[in-house]
Amino acid sequence: MDVDQVVAGVLAREPRAIARAISLVEDGDDGLPTLSAGVFPHTGAAATVGLTGAPGVGKSTIATALVRTARAVGRRVAVLAIDPTSPYTGGALLGDRVRMQEHATDPDVFIRSMATRGHLGGMALAAPEAVRILDAAGFDLVVVETVGVGQAEIDVAAATDTTLVVLAPGLGDAIQMAKAGILEVADVFVVNKADRDGAAEVQRELKQMLHLGAARPWEPPVLATAAADGAGIGELWNDIERHRAWLTSSGTLAADREAAVVQEVRALAGERLATSVAAQLAADGGLRAKLRDRALDPYAAADDLIRRLAPG
């Protein structure tokens, strides 16, 4: 399947072509510019939802519950789990196969882990490319789930239209989340495992921290769920829809999306230029020796390489 065939297959909503396209993103394939040019005109209709939070809070369970709700109301839905490759296992550890089984015969559900270490720009560049493929493939809802919770994961989740931040009793409390800068990206807070001890405290603590901040045009709700039983998922779905309606009516959606694509072009160009610079450095043993001997500092070395790239 060449890249033009992959593009045609994605637009025709063929599962094999969609899977192949995501793999091209994963691998940082040379065909990505062609793929991107092919799908881009057909994007923009999907609602995108980011899902982040500490490991173990139940993000995958919430994603699965959202898939069920989406299908119940007739929406086509895709889940993209951003999953750094582990050298121990050579890829995604778990989840997909189990999660897929329930929807294995449903062509309107697509669930996929995506390793991002193969893509030079990492998850920051791989995720929006993969989301556009799913958007062009006609999914009404694309859920992007991160595995870790750090700066890169927060940026990826924040780049979606609606960002859900998930907490659970005992698993990275609200103060820890605030330290990591995660609270301010949330459009909706979800306190999952609400049937466990301490859930009410997490909700209370969270609401107190929100009160400390300045008033915002959208006040993020704080929901309680027990996603494994489906408790609270209807309310979560309604709040996602309510946030989307606000995004559209306030003009925030268009502004957010333009900011995201500008940021992405900046990062793409930087990554491509960094690759050229790295090739120069790899070929220049003398420059590497100067760095090793501390005769030239990293800024000066970067300047030197930039000058060679852009004469004048």
Add this chain to the structure above:
Amino acid sequence: MDVDQVVAGVLAREPRAIARAISLVEDGDDGLPTLSAGVFPHTGAAATVGLTGAPGVGKSTIATALVRTARAVGRRVAVLAIDPTSPYTGGALLGDRVRMQEHATDPDVFIRSMATRGHLGGMALAAPEAVRILDAAGFDLVVVETVGVGQAEIDVAAATDTTLVVLAPGLGDAIQMAKAGILEVADVFVVNKADRDGAAEVQRELKQMLHLGAARPWEPPVLATAAADGAGIGELWNDIERHRAWLTSSGTLAADREAAVVQEVRALAGERLATSVAAQLAADGGLRAKLRDRALDPYAAADDLIRRLAPG
């Protein structure tokens, strides 16, 4: 204090100059190239230790315990806590002041949170710059502690000489850590809060996962600590020293450090070029309109901007 004075003060080990230098890194100040050129020739002697793990496992407590041990054996020690700025609080939330009190009058201890959102390259570029300042200021040991646990935090911790991965019962289990790609960067595993239920299971689970991997030249030990009481910290210190001895004798230290600086030059150059590209894009409303209308995809836009940067 101009940048030359800051450099002189850092080399003279003056706390005020060191603090000022870290602030310049934090802010992404224009003086960074001068600062970097000034300190770089005086670096390389410090041992660097990275500390990462899920929020709440007790990384700060372990860092504080390592400071006490370092002082007990007469080493100068610095702790750098990488702490993304929160708009809610305008900076680091906590910790520093409390932690500093114990060592407030000790000139051989330096503890500091560093916000990294002001630095365009984020923590990946801010952290190594700050570590070099502390290295040049004569600290024998520099501990780099991350707040979140994601791809960027793992990369920062992995860029130090010795990487500690901290777990605790109930806080992001070993399987979750494996999913996040964190296990393979560990030189030493620390199961903290070992006095709690489930600690033995975490150790067992971890050892089983390590057995699944291929044999490695350095087999990471799995330690149990209760850092709040100081339990296990002596053993941890010894394993850090043992790892350092192995790094040196095997030649791994020199190779790792060269790889890290090459990676840093690549990222620095990419970041500087991305800034030029972003300025072009900000000035070009027509190009932004094409992106918004989906007439030009992000790859094509990046190519266009790169061509303008490097004619020929």
